[in-house]
Amino acid sequence: xxxxxxxxxxxxxxxxxxxxxxxxxxxxxxxxxxxxxxxxxxxxxxxxxxxxxxxxxxxxxxxxxxxxxxxxxxxxxxxxxxxxxxxxxxxxxxxxxxxxxxxxxxxxxxxxxxxxxxxxxxxxxxxxxxxxxxxxxxxxxxxxxxxxxxxxxxxxxxxxxxxxxxxxxxxxxxxxxxxxxxxxxxxxxxxxxxxxxxxxxxxxxxxxxxxxxxxxxxxxxxxxxxxxxxxxxxxxxxxxxxxxxxxxxxxxxxxxxxxxxxxxxxxxxxxxxxxxxxxxxxxxxxxxxxxxxxxxxxxxxxxxxxxxxxxxxxxxxxxxxxxxxxxxxxxxxxxxxxxxxxxxxxxxxxxxxxxxxxxxxxxxxxxxxxxxxxxxxxxxxxxxxxxxxxxxxxxxxxxxxxxxxxxxxxxxxxxxxxxxxxxxxxxxxxxxxxxxxxxxxxxxxxxxxxxxxxxxxxxxxxxxxxxxxxxxxxxxxxxxxxxxxxxxxxxxxxxxxxxxxxxxxxxxxxxxxxxxxxxxxxxxxxxxxxxxxxxxxxxxxxxxxxxxxxxxxxxxxxxxxxxxxxxxxxxxxxxxxxxxxxxxxxxxxxxxxxxxxxxxxxxxxxxx
Ligand SMILES: [Zn+2]
Numbered sequence: 046x047x048x049x050x051x052x053x054x055x056x057x058x059x060x061x062x063x064x065x066x067x068x069x070x071x072x073x074x075x076x077x078x079x080x081x082x083x084x085x086x087x088x089x090x091x092x093x094x095x096x097x098x099x100x101x102x103x104x105x106x107x108x109x110x111x112x113x114x115x116x117x118x119x120x121x122x123x124x125x126x127x128x129x130x131x132x133x134x135x136x137x138x139x140x141x142x143x144x145x146x147x148x149x150x151x152x153x154x155x156x157x158x159x160x161x162x163x164x165x166x167x168x169x170x171x172x173x174x175x176x177x178x179x180x181x182x183x184x185x186x187x188x189x190x191x192x193x194x195x196x197x198x199x200x201x202x203x204x205x206x207x208x209x210x211x212x213x214x215x216x217x218x219x220x221x222x223x224x225x226x227x228x229x230x231x232x233x234x235x236x237x238x239x240x241x242x243x244x245x246x247x248x249x250x251x252x253x254x255x256x257x258x259x260x261x262x263x264x265x266x267x268x269x270x271x272x273x274x275x276x277x278x279x280x281x282x283x284x285x286x287x288x289x290x291x292x293x294x295x296x297x298x299x300x301x302x303x304x305x306x307x308x309x310x311x312x313x314x315x316x317x318x319x320x321x322x323x324x325x326x327x328x329x330x331x332x333x334x335x336x337x338x339x340x341x342x343x344x345x346x347x348x349x350x351x352x353x354x355x356x357x358x359x360x361x362x363x364x365x366x367x368x369x370x371x372x373x374x375x376x377x378x379x380x381x382x383x384x385x386x387x388x389x390x391x392x393x394x395x396x397x398x399x400x401x402x403x404x405x406x407x408x409x410x411x412x413x414x415x416x417x418x419x420x421x422x423x424x425x426x427x428x429x430x431x432x433x434x435x436x437x438x439x440x441x442x443x444x445x446x447x448x449x450x451x452x453x454x455x456x457x458x459x460x461x462x463x464x465x466x467x468x469x470x471x472x473x474x475x476x477x478x479x480x481x482x483x484x485x486x487x488x489x490x491x492x493x494x495x496x497x498x499x500x501x502x503x504x505x506x507x508x509x510x511x512x513x514x515x516x517x518x519x520x521x522x523x524x525x526x527x528x529x530x531x532x533x534x535x536x537x538x539x540x541x542x543x544x545x546x547x548x549x550x551x552x553x554x555x556x557x558x559x560x561x562x563x564x565x566x567x568x569x570x571x572x573x574x575x576x577x578x579x580x581x582x583x584x585x586x587x588x589x590x591x592x593x594x595x596x597x598x599x600x601x602x603x604x605x606x607x608x609x610x611x612x613x614x615x616x617x618x619x620x621x622x623x624x625x626x627x628x629x630x631x632x633x634x635x636x637x638x639x640x641x642x643x644x645x646x647x648x649x650x651x652x653x
Contacts, residue, residue, distance in 0.1 A: 357432010
């Protein structure tokens, strides 16, 4: 093919991956940067990965790197920082080879063994500064004689081993699974007149039987239709299809990671709740995208105050799609909501920090904090669950205000039409990312009540007030109430220790144990006169006591014996019960509200 003059002068990027050392979890990478301007080339390994918000130094696993020019002559390299290489003296071409170790199967890292290569590009490729808009060519040199195939959202070419990405952002967002996987494809017809049918591929590298895989595909199909119904349409997928990439093996870590036209799902077995959550992301976060995440910065962490929408509203809709499609039963679904409400309402952090504050902590909590102790169990609430509970409350509130005519589905559709659907300047880029003022604007438009929208954002999103969930659930005929449970010192974590049991996590602020002065590292010796040699004895020691009783705690704090009185409370937590199971009557209005909320929205039939 003849190159045009402008293509000849624009830089190009190519990667080639080969697998001679798969047995040792090592991959060979070759990168070629051509048509470079006459100045030193700066290449680096990323510190972050789309959908993951903590910093990871992916350069840690790179070794034996060699830089040469177009004539294979070694080039002079300096190291400005631990993850970067500055390459001087080239004549327009830089060729680099390196080896990469990886053995973590999830949505962020790189993993290779003799059964597969599981490639997340930010963990895998050295990329060059200033070439963000350059097209990228990717070749996978499959092991000779292997039965591996390639599944990815990268653009296919006429050569089955070669793919392209239009730019750096798209490449980094495109995981690839190379293995002997199972694949099934289905078509989703458009709901609206003039819409386009879309193709969905389900790929699984797993030990599932054919029957299990077919059930999984059928479940995924139902969930896709249920979520399509929320938005009224599927996005237009750039390569021509959307791909679920499941890696479900006993040694895999559990994870799900959204991308623009695909998702990586890993874990011990195939999971439909992960499908439900991740597929919703192909609107919410991949295209309806917060300003703080666009474009994604691979040199540092990415912070957004809207993570409670990106992840939390997705969490709500994942659970709702499981309910609406009938994959989750109503009692299980309500137990899930009650569990998540308990966590948010009973964790002290939700009274210190708003959902937006919690969102901004993602770079601190979306990675390992094993290196030093934190106070997260008291001062942090996951923005997934905080946001889910806000979405749940907002949905019920909108329904209650409008006799079920206006719902959170309308809000999501408004966000989609304003910020997602218009698209971006290039594949992989979002042209109209939103901020919280946009959220308020769309909520005002959908509800028809700007005062309601301002008040909701101010009190429940930017502030720490909580909605009247019991009142809202009653509209749908569900009773939200405190668990009736035995007398307790609060949610306390213990392990056996030298003199009794050691407290392994900070006690919960406001709990009886906390008020009595017990905390992290203290060794509890006895409670109400009963020695506590192992954690399970604590429950027995409290069994004969009532809520409100004062009991004596004897414990060791930094070598000193302490005696203190604790006033017992109920174990934290709520339950959510259908009113008809509590001796009450479900009214016609409540039934109508419940059915409109939890009933399927799908009007076309899924093939089975
Ligand atoms: Zn998510």
